[in-house]
Amino acid sequence: MRAEAAEGEEGGLVCANCGSPLLEEDEECTVCGGGLAPAPSEEVPAEPVEMTPESRRLHYIEIALVLGVAFLLPVIYSLMYWLGNAKLSAETAFDALRRIIDAALAISVLAYVLYWQGRSLRRIGLTFRKTDLFWTVAIWFFDRLITSAIYQNIHGFATPKHVPAGYGGPLQWLAVIPGAAHEELIVRAFLMTEVAELSGSWAVAVFVSVGFQTLYHLYLGVPAALTVAGGFFVSAVFYASTRRITPVILAHSLHNFYYLSRL
Template identity: 30%
Template sequence: MAAGFPSPLALSARADRVRLRWEVVLVLAVSVGQSALYSVLSLSRASLRTTPIGQQQTQLNPARDAEALWDALYRFLDIAFSLAIVGLVVYLLWEPGRSALDRIGLDFRRFGGDLGRAAVLMAIIGVPGLALYAASRVLGLNVAVVASPLDSAWWVVPLLVLSALRAGLTEEVIFLGYLFDRLRRLGWSWWGIILATAALRGAYHAYQGVGAIVGNFAMGLVFGWCYRRWGRVMPLVVAHTLIDIVAFVGYPLAAALWPAVFAPPA
């Protein structure tokens, strides 16, 4: 090798890093990064309105069509295409001779232990998260989050459960399974990755207000630490899914019981 010229191995390593950087940018651009940008813009727009943020509202899982059957079809397709992005990320993580699902711990080999860990995380994250949302609403830092009504058709609850599963898989597989792997290969430190993904998670939920940013950033720190320690994304997917099922299905009940906190402004 002539002096001053990089070796083929060095050139290959450099090309791999460039490819990984572009891969991460493109994955974020079609998934959680895109949603985070729109979410931050939504909060910025809400802040510029004359109506205080505490008197504004946003809707979870809004209807896609006025007719119930078409609304269900559109919602189901939306969930399916979102899960296709999760499938793409898993495909990108696949390596010859080793399953990506095994590598990130998205399997049922230790489901009993994963379920127990998920229950603990649900208590640690879910209860304080609910209290933070209530406090943020009282302080006017969060918009009112309006959940889908449960009585419009029999398929509403199953679709909401699927939406919760979609959220759990999308956020945990991409934030943790994918970004932890790719950013680590690009030379990031573990705490740098945990902080960056937690910040992205907070931005992803910024449309709900400042309280949601703080709460989801804290959730990102806890989930990131747990994934680094356990090496399994399954308990985090289960915990996230259960938290969102409670939010999507239980929220209308909470709004009926405590309208001053949970019901949208008139």
């Protein structure tokens, strides 16, 4: 069966049924077979659009809801440790289990908010491609490069706070990927997309995302928080450039697996 051809937005021929590019007008579409079995295309995150005042207020409420559920307590505890100059306690198996539960709850709330926005996790970049492994390693490499450079410059006049190793059992390893997805889906993909839509600037979105993520890492002390902020910046720039969060989640997980392996 032949596909009917239509003119695409950029002037090329595309399948009128599924939008796949065609070389010739009477060419059979290899994606949907000319209308027999359409294949859904990957959702592409939308560019920032203008908002009405009512829509803008609603987005602020949604941001507050998602960030509140996911990070209110971490922000409070981080500021308490930082301002009170308290010593960090070693993590336990319960802490690792709690992180898994917190991640599941926060991501569920995020998915619910996205659903009412008419979007999905795929729409904010949670998709899978063959090149994800390459980009994962690339992000991790530049993360290590920048954080090492920052550490070398900070170490001379400020000593990072000591973080006790604590529990390193199976639950700690199982919590790595949920914890990475928790942070990156919300602080990176969701928050950056929302800020870009509200401000019309992905540069502002990068700044807000990195700033907020650094805020709840202040429990490590300012030197360490500034060091890890370099890695946050790498991930934020990658997301702003590609609108894809999967390699960022995997790179974050790789970083944490590497850290655990050295304990």
